[in-house]
Amino acid sequence: MPLRAAEKALLEEGRRLTREEALAVAHLPLDDLPSLVALAHRVRMQWCGPAVELESLVNAKSGACPEDCAFCSQSVRYSTGVDVYPFLDVDEILAAAHATREAGATQFCIVVAVRGPEERLLRRVLDAVDAVHRETGLEVACSLGLLTEEQARRLAAAGVRRYNHNLETCRARFPEICTTHTYDDRVATARLAKAAGMELCCGGILGMGETLEERVDFAFELAALEPCEVPINLLDPRPGTPLQGRAPLSPREALQAIALFRLILPDAWLRLAGGRERVLGELQGMGLLAGANALIVGNYLTTSGRSADEDHALLEALGMPVAEGPGEGRFVVDATGAHARPARPPRRSIPVSVQP
Numbered sequence: 001m002p003l004r005a006a007e008k009a010l011l012e013e014g015r016r017l018t019r020e021e022a023l024a025v026a027h028l029p030l031d032d033l034p035s036l037v038a039l040a041h042r043v044r045m046q047w048c049g050p051a052v053e054l055e056s057l058v059n060a061k062s063g064a065c066p067e068d069c070a071f072c073s074q075s076v077r078y079s080t081g082v083d084v085y086p087f088l089d090v091d092e093i094l095a096a097a098h099a100t101r102e103a104g105a106t107q108f109c110i111v112v113a114v115r116g117p118e119e120r121l122l123r124r125v126l127d128a129v130d131a132v133h134r135e136t137g138l139e140v141a142c143s144l145g146l147l148t149e150e151q152a153r154r155l156a157a158a159g160v161r162r163y164n165h166n167l168e169t170c171r172a173r174f175p176e177i178c179t180t181h182t183y184d185d186r187v188a189t190a191r192l193a194k195a196a197g198m199e200l201c202c203g204g205i206l207g208m209g210e211t212l213e214e215r216v217d218f219a220f221e222l223a224a225l226e227p228c229e230v231p232i233n234l235l236d237p238r239p240g241t242p243l244q245g246r247a248p249l250s251p252r253e254a255l256q257a258i259a260l261f262r263l264i265l266p267d268a269w270l271r272l273a274g275g276r277e278r279v280l281g282e283l284q285g286m287g288l289l290a291g292a293n294a295l296i297v298g299n300y301l302t303t304s305g306r307s308a309d310e311d312h313a314l315l316e317a318l319g320m321p322v323a324e325g326p327g328e329g330r331f332v333v334d335a336t337g338a339h340a341r342p343a344r345p346p347r348r349s350i351p352v353s354v355q356p
């Protein structure tokens with residue numbers, strides 16, 4: 001019955017689930033997972049269509065972050081052996097952007113390990129964004145930590161299409177995961193990014209000790225921010241971090257979570273990110289049949305991913321096309337240095353249809 005109620009709401013009435021409806025689905029036994037996955041896939045197809053968005057990251061400044069996020073090997077507080085280096089040269093970032101193109105991705109995200117960008121770093125990021133736009137035509141996203149309103153405006157003015165700022169986990173669990181900034185700090189930056197005109201990419205990491213109910217709450221807390229994209233990382237415990245001894249989610253728990261996120265966030269790009277190889281293992285393809293419709297290709301920030309060719313082969317096997325980006329040369333930078341954003345066709349199909 002809970003699945004039928006969710007099906008009726010999402011596929012026939014074209015409305016979102018209430019928390020109670022989502023919790024009823026979450027409490028179904030894991031043996032019902034195939035039915036949940038099937039519904040999540042239908043919701044994804046009706047609300048988003050078959051396309052899969054591919055993105056690559058560059059870890060443009062690694063390690064030595066002053067914050068204490070318990071899952072993160074880049075915090076200066078933990079001995080993790082992670083690479084530590086300052087902001088990369090523009091040429092190195094351009095090389096990563098060209099590799100992104102070659103990997104068939106359309107989104108390129110510049111990530112730095114900081115609490116928030118100081119002025120010198122922000123200027124270097126803006127220069128890099130400009131260079132990537134001019135040379136590759138890729139859509140550029142940034143993940144630079146906590147922002148001020150002015151910083152958000154400058155990033156948007158530079159043509160940064162999407163800003164990543166994860167909530168990481170649900171409000172109730174956040175104080176166990178981070179003590180150097182608050183959940184509300186994160187929510188504030190997510191709102192600033194949107195208010196400045198950037199698309200919001202906002203997700204987190206599953207498997208950090210949250211209960212199933214808290215996982216559902218987390219999805220609703222994300223939905224309240226109306227993100228364009230929701231990255232789902234599956235905790236791959238990093239040696240040296242406080243979470244190093246935590247057992248990863250089982251593949252079935254991970255698939256259940258992905259499917260629940262699709263039901264609660266029916267029109268978002270739901271991106272499988274770090275930990276998918278470790279946690280899903282042989283069930284990689286199932287993640288894309290359980291509602292996910294976006295992937296990080298290539299490496300993650302501090303861990304290696306599988307090859308882009310393997311992911312393209314998987315998409316071909318599943319009959320899922322790669323989402324179109326702006327295309328070479330369509331990102332226009334005029335003589336004044338102003339950036340004109342390419343128009344993007346609407347991704348979402350009309351969600352309301354009556355089932356036979």
Ligand code: SF4
Pocket residue numbers: 065066067068069072073074075112113114115145
């Ligand atoms: S998650 Fe980000 S803010 Fe937190 S420690 Fe890692 S790099 Fe720093």
